[in-house]
Amino acid sequence: MSKRGAITFWLETILRCGIALLFLYAGGIKAFHTQEFAYDVQSYQLTSWTFSILIAVYLPWLELCLGAAMLVRRFYVGALACGALLTCVFLGAILSGWWRKLDITCGCFGPEVNRTNYPLHLTVDVAILLTFLVLLLTSRQHFREGNSPN
Amino acid sequence: MIRRGLREFIIIILLAALPAAVSGYLQLEWRGAPQPELQPDEVRPGTARMWGSHVLWVDARSRERYDAGHVHGAILLNEDHWEELVPAFLDAWDPEKTIVVYCDGGKCDASRAVATRLRDELKLESVYVLQGGWTAWHEYERTHTKK
Numbered sequence: 001m002s003k004r005g006a007i008t009f010w011l012e013t014i015l016r017c018g019i020a021l022l023f024l025y026a027g028g029i030k031a032f033h034t035q036e037f038a039y040d041v042q043s044y045q046l047t048s049w050t051f052s053i054l055i056a057v058y059l060p061w062l063e064l065c066l067g068a069a070m071l072v073r074r075f076y077v078g079a080l081a082c083g084a085l086l087t088c089v090f091l092g093a094i095l096s097g098w099w100r101k102l103d104i105t106c107g108c109f110g111p112e113v114n115r116t117n118y119p120l121h122l123t124v125d126v127a128i129l130l131t132f133l134v135l136l137l138t139s140r141q142h143f144r145e146g147n148s149p150n
Numbered sequence: 151m152i153r154r155g156l157r158e159f160i161i162i163i164l165l166a167a168l169p170a171a172v173s174g175y176l177q178l179e180w181r182g183a184p185q186p187e188l189q190p191d192e193v194r195p196g197t198a199r200m201w202g203s204h205v206l207w208v209d210a211r212s213r214e215r216y217d218a219g220h221v222h223g224a225i226l227l228n229e230d231h232w233e234e235l236v237p238a239f240l241d242a243w244d245p246e247k248t249i250v251v252y253c254d255g256g257k258c259d260a261s262r263a264v265a266t267r268l269r270d271e272l273k274l275e276s277v278y279v280l281q282g283g284w285t286a287w288h289e290y291e292r293t294h295t296k297k
Contacts (some may be wrong), residue, residue, distance in 0.1 A: 005158050033189075034177045043255030043285045055175040062166040069162060077151065078158020104255035140151060140201075 012138050015131050020070035022128070023083065026109050027063030030056075040107025044093050045100075062086070075138055084132035091125045094118060191265065192245060193278040195290035198250050206247040208239065210264040211254055211284070221252065229263050236272075243274075252280035252287060 005080040030037045038056035042049060062082070069079035090108070097104060106116040186292035188194065198205055207224035209216045216226045241296045243249075249268060259280045266273045280287060 031173060034173065039255070039282070039285075042289065043283075045285060045288070049289050053178065057178070058166065058170040061170040061173065062163070064169075065162050065166040069158075075158035075161050077155035078160070078162050081155050081159050082162050100218070101214055102254050104258060 008138070012135065013089045016070055016073075016135060019083065019128065019131050019135070020067045023063045023067030024071070025065060027060040027065075029060075029109055030107075031060035031064060034060075037107055043104040043107075044097055044102065046093065046096060060087075077136070080132055080139060084129060084136065087125055087129040087132060091122065091129065094121050094125060098122070112141055155191075188281060189279075191279055192279070192281040193250055194281050195287045198278075198280060198287075199290065201248060201250075204243060204247055205248050206242060208249055208251040208264060208268075209253075209284075210251050210260040215254065215284075219288075220284075224252075227264055228260060229267070233266070238274075247276075249274060249277045250280050251277065252283045253283050255283050258283055 009141075024066055034053075034056050037060070038049075038053045041047060041055050042052040063086070066079040067141065068083050069075045070083070094106070094116070097116065102116075106121055108121065152153065204270075207221045208227050209220045209224040210228050211226075212228060212230070216224075219234070220226075225235075225239050225242050227235045251261040251265045253264075261283060265277045265279050268277045282289075
């Protein structure tokens, strides 16, 4: 492996594991606080209570699954696509809350007491989305070279 | 690669559904009556509704949020424009009424901050914070006026 190749490999590994662990943490902490998370989802005032409950039940496990898939590099491309799509949804919700000047807690990492710092959350979500896109591009490159991640 | 990505995407979606279904089954006994623990100075939407005309509602959110929708008869009083808004509150204040302050969500700080100032600065005693805020009230009204 060339020096450039080695740097790319380690950079990709760090990004992949970092995002995977972030999603595992976010999903893990919410999976066992369903009720509190349902309230956080509901406070965005974008969904009915029933749909907020469904999101609160399902979303943490989706985050856990895609985090685990990224960590062990199984269903890798699907996990990246799913993560990018989820991050877009989070970005939309945060933007919508900011637009409507909602005074709420984000709910991103389980039960929180601090109100949402919209610029900070937007920055973090944009950074996560960019990371997903970089990982998707590198995985496409691997695929073209016949060096598939799975 | 797109086809494979799509297939894996669907697998991830389905894989997550399995533990979510089990978790939902085990955790959702509260869904019909979502009532988190009540703090001593909090009141639930149902109770505040029961108090009816004996409540003076205080909306602790921004002017924009208040204009977008508020509890019927609520007075706008937020921390950002306290000095400017407090005279209108005092005009509406009635010692016979219980004050219920609300903000947007279940855990927003604004209602608690305004309730504290009402107690500390105006020496008012009967001041409560609406549990779940405007979100919970809106949901309560929606579910209880449908029938």
